[in-house]
Amino acid sequence: MRCMMCERFSFSHICSACQESLLAPTLHKRKIMGSIPVYSFFPYNDIEPLLLTKHTDIGYYIYTILAKRSLGIFAREWQYESSVASIGIDDHATSGYSHTAVLNRALKSSNIIPHFGKLRATQHYKYAGKSVEERLMNPRKFVYKPFEEKEVILVDDIVTTGTTLSEAAEILSAQGKKVIFCLTLSDAENK
Numbered sequence: 001m002r003c004m005m006c007e008r009f010s011f012s013h014i015c016s017a018c019q020e021s022l023l024a025p026t027l028h029k030r031k032i033m034g035s036i037p038v039y040s041f042f043p044y045n046d047i048e049p050l051l052l053t054k055h056t057d058i059g060y061y062i063y064t065i066l067a068k069r070s071l072g073i074f075a076r077e078w079q080y081e082s083s084v085a086s087i088g089i090d091d092h093a094t095s096g097y098s099h100t101a102v103l104n105r106a107l108k109s110s111n112i113i114p115h116f117g118k119l120r121a122t123q124h125y126k127y128a129g130k131s132v133e134e135r136l137m138n139p140r141k142f143v144y145k146p147f148e149e150k151e152v153i154l155v156d157d158i159v160t161t162g163t164t165l166s167e168a169a170e171i172l173s174a175q176g177k178k179v180i181f182c183l184t185l186s187d188a189e190n191k
Contacts, residue, residue: 003015003018014062019065023066025073027039027041028040028041028190030159030162032182033162036165036169036182037181037182038159038162038181039183040184040185040190041074041183041185041186042070047066047186057095057096063099063102063103064102064106066185070106070185071107075108076109078109078111079111083112084111084113084152084180085114085147085151086104086153087119088101089154089155089156090120091120092121100156100157101116104155118146119144119145119171121140122142123140140167142171144171150178151179152172153181154182154183155182155184156182156183157184158186158188159186
């Protein structure tokens, strides 16, 4: 096959040379709900075409590469005094896979325990291109399923307004969980 970026022959959808030169993560930080840090790894404009593959046949492969290059590295290097859960935002499979489950799986490490199916949306309103007001008028209405750990890392692909992550953090807080931070591939503010 050919690399999606440079069109050279490759055994992967993005060749190793392009992964090294074009997919080098740079950490960006913002906060939601006044105090919860949200860390993202790539400027939105740098990976927008890759993010748009999430509902296509090759999306699984692209998201696996992005997860390995960002969240996987983070998980290997991050140290914490106790085990924490990582929860992908609405990791329900569509188009044959869940992009947030792919990202969440990359976090598995000695002190991060990925959980799946623990925070699912009951409302599937499309937020793309919508205002903050419209997003707030159409909450995801997450359903929580119990898990053991008290501290949580929330995982999503993009943070735009922060309403989805905030709603998820509020649901978890109501269940006695503490979101210590959120991880996303990209922040739409960081272009």
